[in-house]
Amino acid sequence: QVQLVESGGGLVQAGGSLRLSCAASGRTFSNSPMAWFRQAPGKEREFVAGISWSGGTTHYADSVKGRFTISRDNAKNTVYLQMSSLKPEDTAVYYCAAKGSSRLLTERGYDYWGQGTQVTVSS
Numbered sequence: 809q810v811q812l813v814e815s816g817g818g819l820v821q822a823g824g825s826l827r828l829s830c831a832a833s834g835r836t837f838s839n840s841p842m843a844w845f846r847q848a849p850g851k852e853r854e855f856v857a858g859i860s861w862s863g864g865t866t867h868y869a870d871s872v873k874g875r876f877t878i879s880r881d882n883a884k885n886t887v888y889l890q891m892s893s894l895k896p897e898d899t900a901v902y903y904c905a906a907k908g909s910s911r912l913l914t915e916r917g918y919d920y921w922g923q924g925t926q927v928t929v930s931s
Contacts, residue, residue: 810834810920812904817925820894824929828889830904830922837861837906837920838882841913844889846900846927853903855915857889865913872898894929901926 816828828844843858857878858867866878877890887904901924908919 812906812920812922814902814904814922814925817902817927819928819930822894822896822929822931824894825890825892826894826927828891828902828904828925828927830887830889832885832887832906832920836882836885838885839911840907840909841911842880842887842904842906843915843918844878844887845903845905845918846898847903847924848897848900851900856902858913858915859887860913861911867913867915891927894927896929896931899927899929 811833812830814830820826839861841860844856845853846856847853856869859878859880863880875893880887903924904922905918906920
């Protein structure tokens with residue numbers, strides 16, 4: 809059974825930092841793009857950041873560019889999201905996602921999803 813398990817969420821003050829982790833099990837995603845999405849209360853889920861299967865290419869939503877960094881460790885089947893200079897508007901449930909067969913890094917088309925981890929940024 810394929811599982812993506814996020815961790816590292818929590819409560820932080822504005823301007824602070826958090827590092828999210830997503831550990832995959834049940835299959836390897838070393839050949840798959842992976843990404844982070846988020847969903848704030850009352851809003852649709854949105855793409856935050858994505859990383860190619862090799863880690864050589866990354867893509868960010870405009871709202872997080874320069875503040876968030878996505879990375880991966882294929883040996884550990886894990887993807888990370890380092891979040892800095894956090895703002896109250898970053899408050900959301902953050903989800904990890906992975907593609908099943910496609911090797912294209914895009915903002916859509918992810919087949920596997922984690923359960924999410926809550927990030928709350930206080931002002």
